[in-house]
Amino acid sequence: MKAVGEVMAIGSTFEEALQKAMRSLEQGHAGLGADGNDSFDEEAFEERVATPTPQRILYVAEALRRGWGVERVFGLTHIDRWFLNRIADIVTAERVISELGLIGLDHDHMLAAKELGFSDRQLAHLTGTSEEVVRAVREVVGVRPLVKTVDTCAGEFAARTSYHYFTYEDGGATERTEAEKPRVVILSAGPNRIGQGIEFDYCCVHAAYASTSSRSPLRTS
Numbered sequence: 001m002k003a004v005g006e007v008m009a010i011g012s013t014f015e016e017a018l019q020k021a022m023r024s025l026e027q028g029h030a031g032l033g034a035d036g037n038d039s040f041d042e043e044a045f046e047e048r049v050a051t052p053t054p055q056r057i058l059y060v061a062e063a064l065r066r067g068w069g070v071e072r073v074f075g076l077t078h079i080d081r082w083f084l085n086r087i088a089d090i091v092t093a094e095r096v097i098s099e100l101g102l103i104g105l106d107h108d109h110m111l112a113a114k115e116l117g118f119s120d121r122q123l124a125h126l127t128g129t130s131e132e133v134v135r136a137v138r139e140v141v142g143v144r145p146l147v148k149t150v151d152t153c154a155g156e157f158a159a160r161t162s163y164h165y166f167t168y169e170d171g172g173a174t175e176r177t178e179a180e181k182p183r184v185v186i187l188s189a190g191p192n193r194i195g196q197g198i199e200f201d202y203c204c205v206h207a208a209y210a211s212t213s214s215r216s217p218l219r220t221s
Contacts (some may be wrong), residue, residue, distance in 0.1 A: 011117060011149065012172075015088045019117030022057075027048040029119040032061050032087065032118045034094045042144040045144040060084070064091045090116055094126060102134065107141040114143055114168035143168065149175040 009020035019031035028037050040062055041048055048059040056077070063073050069085045077084075093116050100109060105123070113123060120134040127134070138144075145166040153159040164176065186207050 010148075010167075012148070012167045012169050013115055013117070014083075016117035016167065017123075018086070019090065019119070023119065029058075030119045031091050031117060033058060033065075034118075034122045034126055035052065036125050046076070049073065057085050061087050061091060063086050065094070073192075081153070093118070097123065097126045100127075102129050102137060105137065105141070107143060109171055110138055110141050110143045111168060114138075114145075115170075146172050147174045147176050148172075158218060184208050 007021045007024040007144045009016035009017045009024060011020055012098055022029045022032050029035060030037070038058065040059065045059065045063075046057065049063050058155050060073055060077065060079070064070070064084075064087060070088055072081070073084055076080055093113060096116070097109075097113055102123075105113065105127070118126075120131045122139065124131045146169055147175070148167050148169075149162050149164050151159050152161050152163065184207075186204055
């Protein structure tokens with residue numbers, strides 16, 4: 001963790017996790033580009049690719065879109081080729097999705113796009129439609145997210161505090177257990193930030209206590 005902060009994202013593929021992480025930055029990105037919000041410094045483009053900054057990953061992806069190739073980008077950044085190849089996967093998929101158009105996104109292609117972490121907003125931008133239309137088509141072709149479970153005890157013993165994430169997976173099944181007692185969902189605005197961990201936990205715990213107590217469900221103190 002450095003002063004610029006961090007994001008955490010979980011997915012079934014690295015590409016999915018990366019695009020989820022980009023959406024979590026609160027910088028208006030719907031993923032790793034392909035959302036109409038990209039803006040680049042053309043005069044210092046190569047320098048932006050070579051210099052470590054919070055925006056470099058966007059420049060790396062754009063360089064690959066412009067046909068620089070993994071080796072050229074590696075020479076400037078020394079980012080491990082494995083990661084550059086995963087970014088190249090996303091860039092290649094962007095081009096394929098644009099060529100197919102929304103009509104061409106059948107079940108298999110739509111699922112492949114979601115497995116690579118593309119949001120409905122990105123798919124709308126790439127196919128020239130709206131997010132609502134993409135979501136409707138996705139429902140029609142039967143591509144829906146699954147709930148997966150993170151084993152917080154790494155298999156050592158039965159986990160009682162598992163947490164979950166949405167993902168897309170061919171032939172996968174939702175992983176969850178039915179509650180033995182009423183549960184509470186706490187909806188909040190924005191992510192947890194550096195320095196806010198204690199306050200965040202404190203507020204959530206007390207909100208859960210208040211909502212499950214015998215007192216008024218609206219009482220928070």
